[in-house]
Amino acid sequence: MTPLVTIRNLSKSFPGVKALDKVQFDLLPGEVHALMGENGAGKSTLMKILAGVYSKDSGEMQVNGHPVDITSPAHAQSLAIGIIHQELHLMGHLSAAQNIYLGREPRKAMGLLLDEAQLNRDAQALFDRMHLALAPTTRIDTLTVARQQMVEIAKALSFKSRVLIMDEPTAALNNAEIDDLFRIIRQLKSEGVGIVYISHKMDEIQRIADRITVMRDGTYVDTVPASTPMSQVIAMMVGRTLEAVDKRIPDTSAHEVLLDVRHLHRGRAIRDVSFSVRRGEILGFAGLMGAGRTEVARAVFGADPVESGEVWVRGQKIRLHSPEDAVRAGIGYLSEDRKHFGLATGMDVAANITLPSLKSWLQWGVFLNQPAIRQVAQQMVDKLRVKTPSLAQTTRLLSGGNQQKVVIAKWLVRDCEVLIFDEPTRGIDIGAKSEIYKLLHELAAQGRAIVVISSELPEVLQLSHRILVMCEGRITGEVRGDTATQETLMALATQRTPDPLSVH
Ligand SMILES: Nc1ncnc2c1ncn2[C@@H]1O[C@H](COP(=O)(O)OP(=O)(O)OP(=O)(O)O)[C@@H](O)[C@H]1O
């Protein structure tokens, strides 16, 4: 069988970074080929070269057995190579259908007019094929990230791609949406489409992949069948053994209550939510996407208003009008949407880590202690293994997972007693995940109160001392971190209460 794609000895450098060093890869018709490796290993770069976004420095590429030099995204599309990028690229003010057919809209009246009706019919046909209940005319900026992702997939399908690259497609999808995506992938496979699947989620790789190629630090490690034990794949990825996280739950019952949330309420999103966290405690929030966990976090952080309820920090009631109020009271919030709230992508790594806490580096009220700032930033970069050529690198140029590490570093440096982490390890590789778990345990042991929201049940279980489960805006249960199982959490996460409006 002629491979759809063959890559040999491919190399690519960016200023200060050898992103790819003599990498090889091939893709067969009808296979799902997973590409795995730690943050910054070069996965996205390799695929961007195949998709014509970057040009290679050296090496050979073949498509259907013919040597090619892919020079632009349009060139890649003409070779039936489609890519769904790690970052979404949609236009917020346009409709779903307009985004899909941007620049190649169907025309009528001899090409003079846009054929809106045809445009929407074509998009509807794609959505039908995906079993996606979405009106083609919906504006993109009214959709959740998950649904925007689905539109990106529809767009890639619209190009009739024979090669489909998916760069972390499920990072923001819930389980039902992942099932939908996998169904579409299986269908494409049966049509002979080859799929490159990049993900840090091991369970997904095991479910969907046929082969796995592992990369490390810009080099090719090996290609193995997906039935290879995951521990072996992880060892190939990280090149070291991972330390297990200590999972003993400390007794914090006599510790001071740092955060006390009382009867928060807002419409249907937050329904009478109360909880408290003590010094040294890690409180996990589990639940399905849309259960209201992020809404609660944003309300506690003063980012969204509430109708009623109070937030107390160290026994004092705080004003809840803005994030500034919350930070002043010692509450930090790492948002799930790092692109919009977490990162100044045009600034360098050191600035992103230290700017929000610059006040602590004022000397005699005036001078900034530059060496101390750099030292703190460097410590964080080392500790979290942020892959960057220097502290002066613009964060936009870091790989997706490394950008996330910078946001985490920023909140770790800020001196907050209460830290709320919303999906802290989204897009983060398995090695860095365990580093972050260790850090959170350290922070708790130092006497902070930590709240962790995560959609990954194994993560909530591994991290939390105590777990609250939410469903439809309310807390449906509380369990200890050492006795809970995925099953108990799932049962609570789907414990719907009858809707009072629909009861007759
Ligand atoms: N445009 C760019 N300019 C400079 N450096 C870059 C650029 N794009 C990527 N890099 C660097 O190349 C290396 C590989 O990055 P790449 O995005 O391919 O990693 P990745 O394997 O996709 O990681 P992740 O899992 O975090 O998405 C990283 O060190 C990154 O910082």
Ligand SMILES: [Mg+2]
């Ligand atoms: Mg990437």
